[in-house]
Amino acid sequence: MPHYLHLTKEKKFKKIIEPQPICVLTKRKNVYLHLCNSIMSQQLSVKVADVFQRRFLELYNNKTPTPLQIANTNFDTLRGIGLSNAKANYVINVCNFFIANKITDAQLYKMTNHEIIKYLTQIKGVGQWTVEMILMFTLGREDIFAIDDLGIQQAMCKLYNIDATNKKNMKEKMLHYSKKWSPYRTYACRYLWGWKDNVTKV
Secondary structure (H helix, E strand, C coil), X not given: CCHHHHHCCCHHHHHHHCCCCCCCCCCCCCHHHHHHHHHHHCCCCHHHHHHHHHXXXXXCCCCCCCHHHHHCCCHHHHHHCCCCHHXXXXXXXXXXXXXXXXXXXXXXXXXXXXXXXXXXXXXXXXXXXXXXXXXXXXXXXXXXXXXXXXXXHHHHHHXXXXXXXXXXXXXXXXXXXXXXXXXXXXXXXXXXXXXXXXXXXX
């Protein structure tokens, strides 16, 4: 069954999906670069994140840099595009990890979601949320539920009238509702983000 038909079985969810374009997942190359971009984009608006990513690519003449090129980039140069000390270090950590372990895109595509999360969160500065974003937006995995994402939390609390003051109870209810969306939870998250950003009434 296509994801759209599965998710629109639920009346409340159907109302937030219908005004939106049908979501399509894309599989991308150069996972290390998307991981670096994800780190640089943390806690930033999409607009500001785009500026950082453009400045970053300009360091390499707008060509795709290799992990070695990024790892060899002068620390002050990375700081010079506006990255914090921590983010600059984390970007270098990612590239050094990919170099040391000789990681390829093909290798990651063969791994399960759980294996990838366990593997990449070994890198200092890479948490579960960051890897979940890579699974969703780079590897195109269909059944990822980003329970710790603030936007998802806000959207679900609004949609299902969940009390956000008790975090443990909130997450239990989020997991309860999200089970209905499996095996298409990535799509569900994308629709929730879209709905939250456009504030469509239910």
